[in-house]
Amino acid sequence: MSTRTTWAVQRVPEVSGGVRLLATALSAILALIVAGIVLRLCGLPPLALGARVLHASFGTRFGIEDLLLLASPLAACGLSVAVMLRVGLWNIGAEGQFFVGATGAAAVGLFLPVGGTGTTLALMALAAAAGGALWIALPAAARLVLGTSEIITTLLLNFVARLLVDFLATGSWRDARSSVTAQTPRIHAAFAKLPRDWHLGGLHWGIALVIALAAVVALLFRYTSWGFELRVCGANREAARYAGMPVGRRLAEAMLLGGALAGLGGMIELAGTVHRLQGGLSNSYGYVGIIVAVLAAAAPVGVLFSALLMAVVLNAGTVLQTQGLPASAAVALVGLILLFVAMGERLSHYRIAVIRPRATPAGTGSAAAASGAAE
């Protein structure tokens, strides 16, 4: 028995949801502090910049509207990643599925001669979902038949999708009447704006569609035996097979659904905000969507909130750009947050136990008193 107070790090097998949430929040704040220190070293005032970011995001009605417009494609991509995480697969290809979904929607919007906006929008959505699903069909087949890692295949197809969009936007689908050479003509079928008296006049119904998608996915997860099967397949495929679940089929379904959701995200961005197919349609939404899903622990409704958070971070990037920092600063910030949250998740399983010697003046006689310091 030592006579000095010592301490030890102990692992705790179970962590409550509250502790985990606290760990996530603390980690994100720590990441911001580190980012602030870096800014300070660059000679910029971090607090003033932070205030400017907050003002730009929440200070005005336009700021809030912009934030929501930015959050909706992030949420769609985040949902796509979350659905695949449910079965334990990583969708690094939401970016590509987003582009191909937008391409499908643009094809309908540009070339299908139908009357009503509603019908056109519905067909655009279908085409987008089909496009996104098509884009992940090859990785899905490779995964199921050959066991090829979907992380690699989905990632690589992103570049193909981006090149496909550039090819169309600068080639056969190019807007001949415009001086801008890398975009298609305007697509006239568009989401209607939200009612004026909601005081969010800059927003369109596509945002409601994203929220509805999150709700549907949440209901599927919770209230169908299919959702239960996805969860078991994600936790232990061997056990799922043993329990008689069609494992391969469930993996394929989750992958196709994930692709379709990202594709729908592309359609919503196209028909709600951009209205033209172009290479700059996605501001890395598919990649940021991975972080959105991870921050939300793959919970569909949580995705909506983490998408908002990531929208603030992307806004911060815009503000930083006006201060002379490169646009990639925002991406670095995103990476920093992910790194810290991942570490926080791990560390939340540990606590520091203080071991006091027996002869304490208080005379409690207890050999060890533990103080839980969760981080």
Next chain:
Amino acid sequence: MVIGPVGAPGTLAPRPLVAMRGITKSFYGTLANDGVDFDLRAGEIHALLGENGAGKSTLMNVLTGLYQPDAGEILIENHPRRLDNPAAAIEAGIGMVHQHFKLVQNFTVAENIHLGWEETPRRAGAAALEARTQALSERFGLPVTPGARVADIPVGEQQRVEILRVLARGARVLVLDEPTAVLTPSEVAALFTALRGFRADGNAVILISHKLGEVLEIADHVTVMRGGRSVAQCPAAGASRASLARLIIGDLPPSGRAVAAPLPDVEPVEPRADPDPLPARDVADPAASRRPSAPPGIAATAGAGPSVPHPAPTMVLREVSVRDARGVTLLDRVSIEIMPGELLGIAGVAGNGQRPLAEVMTGLLAPSEGELLLDGASMRGIGPRGFASRGVGHMPEDRLRTGLAATLPQGENALLREYHLPPSTRFGWLFDPAGARRLARGIINAAAVNRRDPSIPARNLSGGNQQRLVAERETRISHRLLVAAYPTRGLDVGAVAALHAAMHRLRARGVAVVLISEEIEELLDHADRIAVLCAGRISGILPVAEADPEKLGLLMSGQSLASGAPVSA
């Protein structure tokens, strides 16, 4: 333990090359090695025998520096040595060849030999390495093709490469773990020739094997381990297969922990409990947990009782063979009939087809050939879900990898078999979380798991409680048959008793039970008939009244019984 100089015939080496003294090693409170003494002399081939889990691998991992013993010491040529890691063991001249080779498949034989070896020349081309390999190959009498890729050479040659790797590093003690398991008979003969040559140079070999015939053929000395202890050391010359089988299974009174004297030849085995022919057991009595009499239908199976009306067998396997993707035969023309209310024991050394047999019986594996009938109906094309819905339960041998989704809450694990049925699911798709939770709570309570909160991840339960949960979940659906693979592995006495009682309750209700076990005693105590698996085949099926450890041991080592002992079909 003391071995008299009577020891190895021929050699009279006064002190051992390697002496392990009082080696003790525990894992999570289980003693894997309990004060083990082990002596190895120069110029001998020493067989290390014992059932799986007897502590052989732990002892060898201590000797090769992978584990550090909690207590005890290792003397090499009478000098205490600390073997902190495998490199230290190799430096001390001890090399191990594992059962699963640790070669780089894409490298050539020569590259594998020279990988991570300090004597490898700094700047040497492929030709130089191959020439060095050729020289080593000739020196040790182990023919290999230096320039071939390891992935392209047969298994026997891969093993020679592995041995050469160890010998090239100056090993004087070679530890071989089940070296012949993957070899053809001619490759075995070549291996033995090489080992004898190695021995003739004054080196020593430790051979872990389950094949008693081989042990008697090549070994000079035998050490038998059981339950983490060394229970016998004797010269191979005086032993017989039967005597070794008995030592391994452990029918000797466990009074003397080390039997150092040369083994007396086989004594008549004392009858365990006389096979009292109980009157037909009261079906309503679930407490009959010891040695039940033969259930109805056994006589019919044995083909001896023509007057008894034949009850239809619950499951029939007819010439069932299973091959894996590479065409290796896992099960070889297995034919079994399992009667309603029968507890059929499956004995055998692990890895002889138990897993494929359990998987075939529960629909996880489809037979490559042959036919499987459940209640008279062919099960061709029916998967695990179909087997379960027809009343076949399965306690898999690896509960954490197969039986449970360890990271999910125990509540969801409890539902694994019934999540898609009412009250968890309505209309076949609508999951009802409240109903599911009620059912999960019911299963958890009935399983008597010590922590009742359904949201606890299954991995945070102890092994015994995990098994209770699996047992309850599977017995619930076992209306016709329960296949239980090593269900008592790692359980404490109370959990084992509860599990056996549950199996007997099923049996009393007319459910057939297949109990796969390595523990002969467990099978003799609980089974009605015992089938023995060896190399994917049924080497014999005995009614329990005719079975004893010796006969089972012989069958487990792949021999048929002598003419006196009847083998029922």
